[in-house]
Amino acid sequence: MRISLTVGAGLAALAATTTFGLVAFSTPAKADQVELVVQYTQSQIFGGVFDALKDEFEAQNPDVTVIFRGAHNTYSDNVQALLREATVGDMPHVNYLGLSYLPTIADRGLAVDLAPLMEAAGETFEENGWTESLQSVGRFGGRQLALPFAISMSLTYYNADLVRQVGGDPDNMPSDWDGIIELASAIDALGPDYAGMYIPYSANWYGAWYFQGALFSHGGEMMQPGATEVSITGDPAWQTAIGLYDRMAEEGGLKAVGDQAQRQQFIAGRMGFVIDSISRLNNFEQSIGERFDFRTSPHPMGVEDGRLPTGGNLAMITTAAADDPAVLDAAWRWVKFSTGPVGTTQVIKLVGYTPVNTLALEDPDLLKGYFDTRPNHRTAVDQIGVVRDWFQFPGENGLRIDTIIGEHLEGIVDDSLTPDDALVSLEEEINRLLP
Amino acid sequence: MNARSPSSLASERPSPAPSAAGVLKAPPHLASTFIGWSFVLPFLVALSMFVLAPTAAVIAISFTDWQLGRDTISFVGLENYRALLTARVPRISAANTIIYALMVTPLSVILGLWLAILIESSPMGRAFFRSACFLPVVSTTVAMAIVWEFLLHPTLGPVNSALLLFGLPAQRFLSDAALVLPTLAFIAIWENAGYTMVLFVAGLKSISAELYDAAAVDGADRPWERFWTVTFPLLGPTMVFVVIIMLLRSFRVFETVATLTGGGPRRASEVMLYTIYQEGFQFFQIGYASAITVVFVAFLLLLTLVNFRLMDRSVHYK
Numbered sequence: 001m002r003i004s005l006t007v008g009a010g011l012a013a014l015a016a017t018t019t020f021g022l023v024a025f026s027t028p029a030k031a032d033q034v035e036l037v038v039q040y041t042q043s044q045i046f047g048g049v050f051d052a053l054k055d056e057f058e059a060q061n062p063d064v065t066v067i068f069r070g071a072h073n074t075y076s077d078n079v080q081a082l083l084r085e086a087t088v089g090d091m092p093h094v095n096y097l098g099l100s101y102l103p104t105i106a107d108r109g110l111a112v113d114l115a116p117l118m119e120a121a122g123e124t125f126e127e128n129g130w131t132e133s134l135q136s137v138g139r140f141g142g143r144q145l146a147l148p149f150a151i152s153m154s155l156t157y158y159n160a161d162l163v164r165q166v167g168g169d170p171d172n173m174p175s176d177w178d179g180i181i182e183l184a185s186a187i188d189a190l191g192p193d194y195a196g197m198y199i200p201y202s203a204n205w206y207g208a209w210y211f212q213g214a215l216f217s218h219g220g221e222m223m224q225p226g227a228t229e230v231s232i233t234g235d236p237a238w239q240t241a242i243g244l245y246d247r248m249a250e251e252g253g254l255k256a257v258g259d260q261a262q263r264q265q266f267i268a269g270r271m272g273f274v275i276d277s278i279s280r281l282n283n284f285e286q287s288i289g290e291r292f293d294f295r296t297s298p299h300p301m302g303v304e305d306g307r308l309p310t311g312g313n314l315a316m317i318t319t320a321a322a323d324d325p326a327v328l329d330a331a332w333r334w335v336k337f338s339t340g341p342v343g344t345t346q347v348i349k350l351v352g353y354t355p356v357n358t359l360a361l362e363d364p365d366l367l368k369g370y371f372d373t374r375p376n377h378r379t380a381v382d383q384i385g386v387v388r389d390w391f392q393f394p395g396e397n398g399l400r401i402d403t404i405i406g407e408h409l410e411g412i413v414d415d416s417l418t419p420d421d422a423l424v425s426l427e428e429e430i431n432r433l434l435p
Numbered sequence: 436m437n438a439r440s441p442s443s444l445a446s447e448r449p450s451p452a453p454s455a456a457g458v459l460k461a462p463p464h465l466a467s468t469f470i471g472w473s474f475v476l477p478f479l480v481a482l483s484m485f486v487l488a489p490t491a492a493v494i495a496i497s498f499t500d501w502q503l504g505r506d507t508i509s510f511v512g513l514e515n516y517r518a519l520l521t522a523r524v525p526r527i528s529a530a531n532t533i534i535y536a537l538m539v540t541p542l543s544v545i546l547g548l549w550l551a552i553l554i555e556s557s558p559m560g561r562a563f564f565r566s567a568c569f570l571p572v573v574s575t576t577v578a579m580a581i582v583w584e585f586l587l588h589p590t591l592g593p594v595n596s597a598l599l600l601f602g603l604p605a606q607r608f609l610s611d612a613a614l615v616l617p618t619l620a621f622i623a624i625w626e627n628a629g630y631t632m633v634l635f636v637a638g639l640k641s642i643s644a645e646l647y648d649a650a651a652v653d654g655a656d657r658p659w660e661r662f663w664t665v666t667f668p669l670l671g672p673t674m675v676f677v678v679i680i681m682l683l684r685s686f687r688v689f690e691t692v693a694t695l696t697g698g699g700p701r702r703a704s705e706v707m708l709y710t711i712y713q714e715g716f717q718f719f720q721i722g723y724a725s726a727i728t729v730v731f732v733a734f735l736l737l738l739t740l741v742n743f744r745l746m747d748r749s750v751h752y753k
Contacts (some may be wrong), residue, residue, distance in 0.1 A: 083504030106718065108504045192605075193590045203699050255612045256700065257589050268591055396502065400718050410700045411657045414612065418703075 007209045034064045034330040038321075039092040041078040041313065043071035045279065046096075046150070049346045057337050064330045075313065078374025079104060082318075086110050093321035093331045094147055094312045100209070100399070102140045103392050105316065111145040112317040117332050118144065129359025137389060138314050146314035147339040148356040150279070150347050153308050153387055155379050156180065156300060157266070157274045157284060160293035162187045162194075166272075173297040177217070177244060180273055180300045181252040187272035196253020197273035198262040201245060201413055207406030210275065212309040214390055215241040218302035222391040229431045233423045240302060240428075243419045245412045256414035267291075275299065277311060278380040281352035285376070296379040308383065309390040312353065315339050341366055354380045354387075395435035404429050407434055453514040490732075497725035504719065515726035516566040525727055527702045531616060535706060538620040539627065539685035544677055546624060547631025552666070554632070555639050565636065575625065579696040582623055584609065589590060609695055612703035619691050619704055627684065631677050638673030642666065671750035679742055686735055707731050 032187050040046055054066045072078040075098025085091045086108065097105060105111050126132065130147065138146035160170035166186035174180055184196030199214070201207045210223060220237025223230050224328075232238040248254035253272070255262075265271045267284070269292045281296070288294045299308055315338055321331040337343060341360040345367050347353050348360075360366040361381075371378040394400045408426050411417030494735065497515055501508040519525055554564045571579065586594050587608040595605040608618040646665050655664045689708040692698060698705035698713070711731070715724030 001628070027573075076717055080503070083719065108506075110504065195590070202697060203696055203702075228509045255589065255607070257607055258584075258696070260584060260587050261591075261610075264585075265590060270590065388544055396720070397718075399602060403713075407699070407701055414610070416612065 015158060025052055032063060032326070034326050035067055036064050036094065036218055036327065036330045036334055037067050037092040038094045038096075038334065039069045039074055039078065039082070040096040041072045041073075041098070045351055046347075047071065049343075049350045049435070052346050052350070053338055053343055056342065057334060060337075061330070061333060062114060064333070066334065070418065075101065076096075082110070083108070086318075089320075091318040091320040093318060093327055094334055095147060095316050095318055098313055099137070099148060099311055099390050100392060100402075102138070102145060102314065103394075103398060106140040106143070106145055107396075110156040112319060112322050112328070112331075114138075114144040114147065114317070114332075114335075129341070129357040131358055133387075134356055134358075137310055138316075145336060146316035147402050148310075148312065149315045149339050149343065150312045150351065150353045151310050151356050151387075152277045152279045152312040152353055153310060153380060153383055154210060154275055154277050154299050155383060156297045157276055157280070158295055158297060159187075159266070159269060159272055160295050161269070162190070162272050162292075163189070164293075169315055170293065174300060175301055177302055178299040184248075184254075184272045193270055194253070195255050195257075195262075195265055195271045196256060197248060197275070198266065198271060199245075199275040200259055200262075201406060201409040202259060203403045203406030203410055206311075207409055208402035209309060209311055209390065210411060211241065211405055213275070214244050216308055216388065217299060217306035218244075219306055223393065229434055232427050232430075238423065239419070241317055242408075242412065242423055244302075245409050246419045249413045249415065254413060256410070278352055278354060279312070281376060281380075296376045307386050307388045310387050312389060328366060348377070352377065352380075354384060393430070393434065395433070397433035397435075401430055401433050404433070463659060470555060470683075493725045493728055496722055497729050499722045501722045502719045503716070503721050511722070515723045516730075517535045518723065519560050519730065520724055524702065524705060525707075525710055528707050530705065532688070532706045535616055535620055535623075535683060536685040538617065539623045539688075540678065540681045542620075542624045543627035543631050543681050543685075544674075546628040547677070548635050548670075550628060551635035551639060553660070565633070567752075568632050570625045571631065572629045576690040577694050579626070580622070580691050583691075585693055587618065610700050612700050615696055615700065615704045619688070619695070622691055623685060623688065627681060628718040631681065634673060634680075635670065638670045639666070642669045675743070675746045675750055678746065679739055682738065682742065683735060688737075 006205055039052075040050055050068060054068070058064065058066060069092055072081060078095070079098060079101040082091060082095055082102075084098070091110070099308060105382045121150045129337060134148050135144065136153070137148045137151065138144060156173070158170070163170045163183055166183060168183045168186075174183070180197065188194055188196030200210050215222065218237045220235065220241060245254075249256070257265075262271070263274065263276075264282075268276045269288075271306070283303075284294065315335045317328070317331045317335060321327045341357050341363060344357040344360045346356050347354055348367055348370065354359055362368055371381055392398050405426065408417065409424045412419060412422055498510060498512060499508050500511045500514070550564075550568055554561055554568070586592050589605060589607045589610070590594060594608070598605055606614060608614050642665065646669070647661060650661060650665050655661060687708060688706050689712070692704055692706050692709045693712070696704040698709050707727070711724050711727050714720050714727060
């Protein structure tokens, strides 16, 4: 009995000191200090960027303290956590959301509509470098739910040494799929431990994202506008895009091997081409070093006016910030800051990606002239004109359809499914899952 | 074992005496019952909070259409279970999980038993070999998975280099639909064998040396005879435990699938926990994922009971 009393008293004392300590700590320096809770993902990519942004933002906005929650590893983990937090009422004020989850957030009404805030800012908004096309990336169901922070797109990475070795001209790369496949085929023939090319195709969400690149580059649509179901078996762009995976596997030396193994192969200097996201650029540059002549070129195109889907993440203000005008105001200032010229410059310089604010490109203190000496980074900037939205299938099965597409691509690449059968089966599966 | 405590306590309690004298002073058995329950209470509270209540919640949610993050929820009866009956992926997943468990369980048990007897048979380097075999168990599965990914790399990996050296064709271990499940099973066996080995070593220690002497007197002194007449029967209780633990462990496979294959290629390595994870946390269909979970847990419970009954019958405990 005496022991438990002592323990109890000890615990009470401990609790009292802790509470006291917490109170002492949380007493704001100034009465009107706002604490802004921000959640981002992938600290290995963005950690440095956010630390730099926090310092600069707090210096400019002394009334706001930015608090980061521990970064999640993937966009998927991030949105899972956000949905759980929404259920228990513990969302951060600002979240950096993977682009594909915009419909999920819209459906659950978790984001503050930014349009009124932007209107209050007046015409200066577009003048300050947030172009209409970039704003549209964060729009869903007629509402402006987010602004782009780090926008990615896919492009071609290549090993110029291998291109030269098979008689290609690395300074004058083919811009079409046929040319790339031809070179890849020759590189694949160099030896048993060589591979021609790689494009991520697996049944994760991103396999379907790269497929949109293959399809849009042939002028196709994932789903015809206004349609309630797909009819892809007779669609020439779908036939070409699906057939492309068969051609890459049969002719271009695309092996049925996992994601990591493929990238290791390229880094080791034994693969000709990787069609991958711009977000990989700094990682590739660091891992490859001087091992071989590493370069980038635009994503191959099948038609003259081919397009590419966007990827990456967006800054959204959650409804947790909506109740308190002071918090909402701080959140809006932070979102503008991180997606504006300064934020864009930090992302480009520290990570890669694509500029989300065009004003930064004209400012010599920021990004003007930055790309002139960096041709590998330049490629993505040159591609901004062909970028369009990332298509999401409507309804609650949208994410599931993405994995179904990846599953069929896996079948084509490992030769267990013909392109024609894949189209028939895909059409049936997708229509079954559409609302 | 612990779960039995309250009921056994209750059954040992004598029926209350119906005499009027009992009203005046507390009968001694009441005090002992109180002490008994107060020992069990913390466990009961924890069990209800962390096991029973969540399980009940999962069962309840499986009858709804709840999606993660939605503030609306409605009762849909058996709809999730009906959808599960006709769904393609959970069926593939169940088949894969069973095949995987049938590969992993027997081989982990046999290999562990073999290692245990081998190590215990000679005093030389016993501690070293024991720790060496146990190392895979204490290392993090996810970290080990990354090492395996490198070892099994289709062109750069040492395993394929070795195959080529012996004139054998290189294999795509983790991306060939026919090889992916056996490869994952191999990794699991490598990891589990050390665990079963330790359990069997403990079992072997409890076998009295006199029994071997007695067997020798009776004429059974060759290794196989010693094993079949003494070692194997006396390891019976350990065997029951090890087999059940291994079955449950292999049915719960998740980490290697999530890190190495993502269920692919073409669902060839899709397993139950991965399907549940994907439905619940990647597609946010918590109601449906709960229904799969309920069926899966019910199956595991049944399997454990049947197994226990069958094996119990042929085991000598004393």
